[in-house]
Amino acid sequence: MSSTPNHRTLAEFYIQGLTQGFVTAAEVIKWADEVIVAAEKTEDWMLDISTSGEDDRMGVLHHLHAVQGQVDEAALATLLAGKK
Numbered sequence: 001m002s003s004t005p006n007h008r009t010l011a012e013f014y015i016q017g018l019t020q021g022f023v024t025a026a027e028v029i030k031w032a033d034e035v036i037v038a039a040e041k042t043e044d045w046m047l048d049i050s051t052s053g054e055d056d057r058m059g060v061l062h063h064l065h066a067v068q069g070q071v072d073e074a075a076l077a078t079l080l081a082g083k084k
Helices: 007-020 025-038 044-050 057-064 073-081
Strands: none
Touching: 007 025, 007 057, 007 073, 025 044, 025 057, 044 057
């Protein structure tokens, strides 16, 4: 993978990770914090995830579904392959 996947693709990776148990809510929150720092403009989903509690897996999952855009299926497959 030559470039960083878009936010929607990463959100789908984290959705699958939380659902399948190979990602924690704390990891997703850390990602959202990093996205906020790098973003020119923050979006609601970024703040919603960033301010979620580390024990609120379902809340984090809910907020991940709010990330807009198209999933890059090839990039997602590459990310998921690294977790098998």
